Amino acid sequence: MAAPATFSDVPVRFRDSQIEMAHGAGGKASRKLVEGLFAPLLFGTFPGPLSDAAHVEINGTTIAITTDSFVVKPLSFPGGSIGELAVNGTINDLAVSGAKAEALVVSFVLEAGLPTSVLEAEVRAMAKAAREAGVRIAAGDTKVVEHGKADQMYVTTTGIGRPLPGVTINPGSVRVGDRILLSGPVGDHGVTILLARGELDLEADLRSDTRSVFPLVETLVKAAGPGIRWMRDPTRGGAATSLNELARDCGLGMVLFEDQVPVRDIVRGACELLGLDPLHIANEGQFLAVVSPEYADAAINAINLAPGGSEAQVIGEVREQPAGTVLVTTLYGGSRIVDMLVGDPLPRIC
Amino acid sequence: MRFVDEFRQPGLISKTADEIRRLAGTERHYRMMEVCGGHTHAIYRFGLKDILPENIELIHGPGCPVCVLPMGRIDDGLAIARQPGVIFAAFGDMMRVPGTQGSPLEHKARGMDVRIVYSPSDALKLARLNPDKHVMFFAIGFETTAPSTALTMIRAQAEGIRNFSVFCNHVTIIPAIRAILDSPDMRLDAFIGPGHVSTVIGCRPYEWIAHNEHKPIVVSGFEPLDMLQSIVMLLRQLKAGEAKVENQYKRVVPWEGNRAALRAMAEVFQLRPYFEWRGLGFISQSALRINDKYAEFDAEQRFVVPGIRVTDPKAAQCGEVLKGVLKPHQCKLFGRECTPEHPVGALMVSTEGSCAAYHSYEHRKAAMVTLTA
Numbered sequence: 001m002a003a004p005a006t007f008s009d010v011p012v013r014f015r016d017s018q019i020e021m022a023h024g025a026g027g028k029a030s031r032k033l034v035e036g037l038f039a040p041l042l043f044g045t046f047p048g049p050l051s052d053a054a055h056v057e058i059n060g061t062t063i064a065i066t067t068d069s070f071v072v073k074p075l076s077f078p079g080g081s082i083g084e085l086a087v088n089g090t091i092n093d094l095a096v097s098g099a100k101a102e103a104l105v106v107s108f109v110l111e112a113g114l115p116t117s118v119l120e121a122e123v124r125a126m127a128k129a130a131r132e133a134g135v136r137i138a139a140g141d142t143k144v145v146e147h148g149k150a151d152q153m154y155v156t157t158t159g160i161g162r163p164l165p166g167v168t169i170n171p172g173s174v175r176v177g178d179r180i181l182l183s184g185p186v187g188d189h190g191v192t193i194l195l196a197r198g199e200l201d202l203e204a205d206l207r208s209d210t211r212s213v214f215p216l217v218e219t220l221v222k223a224a225g226p227g228i229r230w231m232r233d234p235t236r237g238g239a240a241t242s243l244n245e246l247a248r249d250c251g252l253g254m255v256l257f258e259d260q261v262p263v264r265d266i267v268r269g270a271c272e273l274l275g276l277d278p279l280h281i282a283n284e285g286q287f288l289a290v291v292s293p294e295y296a297d298a299a300i301n302a303i304n305l306a307p308g309g310s311e312a313q314v315i316g317e318v319r320e321q322p323a324g325t326v327l328v329t330t331l332y333g334g335s336r337i338v339d340m341l342v343g344d345p346l347p348r349i350c
Numbered sequence: 351m352r353f354v355d356e357f358r359q360p361g362l363i364s365k366t367a368d369e370i371r372r373l374a375g376t377e378r379h380y381r382m383m384e385v386c387g388g389h390t391h392a393i394y395r396f397g398l399k400d401i402l403p404e405n406i407e408l409i410h411g412p413g414c415p416v417c418v419l420p421m422g423r424i425d426d427g428l429a430i431a432r433q434p435g436v437i438f439a440a441f442g443d444m445m446r447v448p449g450t451q452g453s454p455l456e457h458k459a460r461g462m463d464v465r466i467v468y469s470p471s472d473a474l475k476l477a478r479l480n481p482d483k484h485v486m487f488f489a490i491g492f493e494t495t496a497p498s499t500a501l502t503m504i505r506a507q508a509e510g511i512r513n514f515s516v517f518c519n520h521v522t523i524i525p526a527i528r529a530i531l532d533s534p535d536m537r538l539d540a541f542i543g544p545g546h547v548s549t550v551i552g553c554r555p556y557e558w559i560a561h562n563e564h565k566p567i568v569v570s571g572f573e574p575l576d577m578l579q580s581i582v583m584l585l586r587q588l589k590a591g592e593a594k595v596e597n598q599y600k601r602v603v604p605w606e607g608n609r610a611a612l613r614a615m616a617e618v619f620q621l622r623p624y625f626e627w628r629g630l631g632f633i634s635q636s637a638l639r640i641n642d643k644y645a646e647f648d649a650e651q652r653f654v655v656p657g658i659r660v661t662d663p664k665a666a667q668c669g670e671v672l673k674g675v676l677k678p679h680q681c682k683l684f685g686r687e688c689t690p691e692h693p694v695g696a697l698m699v700s701t702e703g704s705c706a707a708y709h710s711y712e713h714r715k716a717a718m719v720t721l722t723a
């Protein structure tokens with residue numbers, strides 16, 4: 001076996017002098033960090049489009065592997081909590097790469113002074129989510145840092161999964177005319193968290209959408225497997241950021257029909273008030289899929305009939321122009337470009 | 351969703367757009383300035399340019415409070431916040447605005463205690479919750495936000511709160527419009543009047559624009575139908591050779607304004623003799639300072655303020671864009687040195703700035719047209 005390569009002489013294109021919150025927000029800045037620093041130093045050359053999970057071959061068997069860290073504040077919120085998020089988030093990353101999660105490894109970073117009751121509640125939430133999804137938690141690690149050096153608790157989960165037969169995710173396979181599917185309303189999670197922080201003095205009856213999307217992905221694969229070109233769970237940065245990445249990776253235009261994008265009135269209202277775009281808001285229990293046109297009806301019908309899939313919609317289609325861009329068209333004939341999120345979404349004043 | 355969907359009805363929008371096309375005809379060009387940054391944002395967000403005929407040109411005005419704030423004021427505010435025990439509180443809009451040493455968000459990343467608040471009263475709440483710290487609220491905005499800053503200081507004084515101050519950058523809209531009209535390279539036909547500012551000041555302060563300058567002005571709401579209807583009203587006036595102040599946004603804007611808000615402003619503020627606007631230079635009596643009665647809450651009096659003056663980079667043509675002489679993409683820096691992630695000029699900073707709005711919603715669409723043409 002060859003010695004592991006080192007890439008110490010590879011040029012780094014990342015020019016920002018320090019790490020800002022925006023580099024972790026999932027938008028443009030995050031992508032610059034990954035493509036400009038991590039990828040060249042860790043992979044050498046740029047490995048091509050980055051996806052939610054890697055598919056790695058070991059002795060002729062392909063496994064899917066991914067990892068994700070969870071640093072949500074507050075730890076629990078209407079509809080979910082960090083423990084449950086840490087399990088389902090990683091299951092979802094594997095699911096949208098076309099794989100079923102089999103086992104998870106869990107790492108905790110705990111702040112000294114964290115009440116045991118809080119930790120216990122989160123570990124119970126993890127166990128419950130894993131049990132419901134049929135995923136084993138196989139190993140773990142714990143570190144404790146001084147009080148004030150972390151915010152209560154951080155959780156990292158690494159998952160391995162088995163690729164589903166009959167589906168290949170590849171942005172390069174996306175073609176003009178393909179349909180863009182969305183599994184349900186956007187923005188529930190991000191707006192729930194924003195409100196749960198209690199800084200905005202806004203209240204609304206809204207719950208995070210956090211869930212395992214694997215059952216719906218499995219339904220989609222069964223109904224339209226050969227037609228699936230690409231999938232992604234639009235977490236931080238929202239649906240707009242995921243679709244912008246796809247547009248750049250495949251060089252085509254993603255055209256969305258604004259009136260077809262499902263958004264709850266509460267989320268729309270909060271976004272109107274705060275000057276945010278629902279397409280930039282994080283989701284934890286939704287996925288986007290690009291499906292070839294001949295499979296689009298079968299795909300959406302199957303998802304609509306499955307539990308939790310009734311609000312899924314075809315929200316747009318792939319066109320040649322505007323190349324590399326996401327364009328939203330309105331009912332009354334206007335259109336606008338929706339870019340990747342720049343930094344964290346910040347509420348506007350007027 | 352109520353109060354929103356009614357004003358986005360496709361049928362009514364296309365009807366109104368037809369009316370605009372009929373009124374505008376083809377024989378002449380119309381240049382209308384939307385004064386308010388909120389309107390600029392709405393024009394791009396709703397893709398209104400796609401609906402309007404080509405001979406109606408919308409010029410983006412100076413009504414974006416973040417954009418017109420000189421960089422030196424940000425440096426001054428951050429200099430105060432660098433003193434021990436100070437919490438810097440500001441609206442989300444301010445967080446990415448660059449000073450010479452970086453934006454408030456970058457200072458936060460380096461350890462400064464920077465908090466995003468949604469209203470000045472949230473900043474006062476921070477002061478109550480942190481009695482051992484001093485909370486400085488970095489106040490920006492036109493008459494839209496000035497009353498809430500004023501009311502917060504009135505409340506702070508009534509409660510006897512000692513650890514709270516305001517770094518006041520409030521500006522007033524009328525002198526900015528006057529500066530635009532006084533500019534020799536400005537050829538405007540009409541104004542789409544600011545909506546939110548007018549909820550406070552009412553419609554009367556615009557009368558000189560109609561009487562002395564003979565330009566129609568219609569105070570407008572922010573939904574697509576609001577703006578299209580305002581353009582219809584302006585076209586009707588122009589066709590009839592009239593120049594009046596009209597109020598399209600009656601559901602929100604009273605003709606006389608909001609007296610309680612105006613009283614609160616008069617209680618706390620007085621006019622500064624002059625104030626620097628980014629892109630427009632010094633404008634006399636165009637900004638507010640905290641008066642002597644409330645001096646205890648004036649950060650400029652409580653702290654030593656360096657009074658930093660930073661000239662904008664020469665290559666940035668913010669002034670020309672602000673006055674509508676250049677379109678955003680005609681500036682030499684647009685999209686290259688100056689982007690929303692790394693703004694050089696003021697107008698790229700806020701989502702309400704015309705360059706930022708143009709950059710995020712429009713410029714690749716324009717590139718696409720050139721490509722296919």
